[in-house]
Amino acid sequence: MKTHEKQQKAAVSFVNDTPASIIEVEQLNKFYGTFHALKNINLSVTAGERVVICGPSGSGKSTLIRCFNGLESHNSGKLVVDGSEVFQGSKQLRALRQNVGMVFQGFNLFPHLTVLENLTIGPIRVNKKPKAEAEAAALKVLERVQIPEQAGKYPDQLSGGQQQRVAIARTLCMGSKILLFDEPTSALDPEMIKEVLEVMISLAEDGMTMVCVTHEMGFARRVADTMIFMDAGSIVETASPEDFFNNPRTDRCRAFLDQILGH
Amino acid sequence: MRANDNIKPVYVPPQGPVFGRILNSSPVSVVLYLLTMGYICWVVYIGADNIGYNWQWYNIPQYVYSFTDDGFQPRELLLGLYVSLKISVISFLLALCMGLGLALLRLSNLIVGPIVARGFLELVRNVPLLVLIYLFYYVLGPIFQMDRLTAGILCLACFHAALISEILRAGILSVPKSQWEGAASIGMSQYQVYRYIILPQAVRIILPPMTGEIINLLKSSAIVSVIAVAELTTVGRNLISDTYMSFEIWFTVAAIYFVVTVAISASLSRIEKKYTN
Numbered sequence: 001m002k003t004h005e006k007q008q009k010a011a012v013s014f015v016n017d018t019p020a021s022i023i024e025v026e027q028l029n030k031f032y033g034t035f036h037a038l039k040n041i042n043l044s045v046t047a048g049e050r051v052v053i054c055g056p057s058g059s060g061k062s063t064l065i066r067c068f069n070g071l072e073s074h075n076s077g078k079l080v081v082d083g084s085e086v087f088q089g090s091k092q093l094r095a096l097r098q099n100v101g102m103v104f105q106g107f108n109l110f111p112h113l114t115v116l117e118n119l120t121i122g123p124i125r126v127n128k129k130p131k132a133e134a135e136a137a138a139l140k141v142l143e144r145v146q147i148p149e150q151a152g153k154y155p156d157q158l159s160g161g162q163q164q165r166v167a168i169a170r171t172l173c174m175g176s177k178i179l180l181f182d183e184p185t186s187a188l189d190p191e192m193i194k195e196v197l198e199v200m201i202s203l204a205e206d207g208m209t210m211v212c213v214t215h216e217m218g219f220a221r222r223v224a225d226t227m228i229f230m231d232a233g234s235i236v237e238t239a240s241p242e243d244f245f246n247n248p249r250t251d252r253c254r255a256f257l258d259q260i261l262g263h
Numbered sequence: 264m265r266a267n268d269n270i271k272p273v274y275v276p277p278q279g280p281v282f283g284r285i286l287n288s289s290p291v292s293v294v295l296y297l298l299t300m301g302y303i304c305w306v307v308y309i310g311a312d313n314i315g316y317n318w319q320w321y322n323i324p325q326y327v328y329s330f331t332d333d334g335f336q337p338r339e340l341l342l343g344l345y346v347s348l349k350i351s352v353i354s355f356l357l358a359l360c361m362g363l364g365l366a367l368l369r370l371s372n373l374i375v376g377p378i379v380a381r382g383f384l385e386l387v388r389n390v391p392l393l394v395l396i397y398l399f400y401y402v403l404g405p406i407f408q409m410d411r412l413t414a415g416i417l418c419l420a421c422f423h424a425a426l427i428s429e430i431l432r433a434g435i436l437s438v439p440k441s442q443w444e445g446a447a448s449i450g451m452s453q454y455q456v457y458r459y460i461i462l463p464q465a466v467r468i469i470l471p472p473m474t475g476e477i478i479n480l481l482k483s484s485a486i487v488s489v490i491a492v493a494e495l496t497t498v499g500r501n502l503i504s505d506t507y508m509s510f511e512i513w514f515t516v517a518a519i520y521f522v523v524t525v526a527i528s529a530s531l532s533r534i535e536k537k538y539t540n
Binding site for chain 2: 101102106122171
């Protein structure tokens, strides 16, 4: 069994000449009307890799990761996530979204459902799990994000940090293999950022594949395998965190880092 | 009036001239109100007296109910009310289904869907209900072999479906886009997003105008009397042509509608409160 898996992996890496990539982007283009939002994006994320994307606002970071789970449609290029091509309106896309969780800046929890119901509605309705099983799993996940006592409350009754942890828990309950974070701490008060980052760090340490759009450079330094800097719809720089922070190659990137690390 | 002696800063309403203060004091207001209402009642009474109307209120109850050996028996007016309620309930349920369909069609990204829904809405909204009733009964009735009751119910259903679709559409649009994205991101189908996420949240917005629409529907059901469906208004008209007691019967018919609609809106507003808290 083990050798068989190894052989498979070897075969895949032979074809790609790199470890198996779970997100593969080639020549991706996206337009809003005449505005060229993403320009010839090429990117590859391997399983278990932690990628942090940063850049000035309007540079296309969010648009890019929203393409990964089909919340935005791309106009041209190839986008393969978890082995299937991302197509709008396809059944595959829904199946894909069960494996690719997204955490939003504004949490996007369902206000009419309790925390527990927020976590179980996906497993029950989408994965067709029995209610009892889904609830037991959800309570375990809530313990992992350290808010088991909030299960019966409604999102409005929680702090921002707690809501964002529920949102992360929601993706974990779906059994996601890849997590996309779209500025998860930007809407939070400073003292709540830490509790959310701690959960994200623990996920990273467990080997989850993560793509994070964030300005939390401390977090990036600590967990990122790859840093990506975007500007005006293009990827300007891709580097390891050490290279990225210590000697950025482009002036644009250096100026950006000076701006956000300067204070 | 020793407000100046009070040390605590209390709100003292700005005081106008003496005449205005007397006019605004509560005893004077009440007296003025009673005088005005009394005058209106007196004018009506004198007018009614002048036409020499012969009031026969004692004849009315027999058309509402009677007691026989078998106990309480509803009579013409209550039976008419029953038909009115039946027409209203059936057309409301039809209108709700059609309205939901139209709203979803209007919000869909199909090519023809929104145009069809919009066309239906504009057609129904810009033709008087009375004319619509005639169209259904005299034109569509013979074509589709509809009896008067079916034509009346379908007409009311179509008319209110258009209005209900707008209420539903507004409710659905009131749910923020982020809810769609949150639900889609965990792999829900469009049906599941509507069923479990959007509609439950839209209900709070939908309920108050929907209550009004239910009341409106019950009231506009009176208009099917023009095609002689035997509902409350028709029954009232028939009774008048038999008995010539037009004042008493129209008052009674109005009172029955009033009692029923007030009862409905009171119970619906309790449901509303449950949903909004």
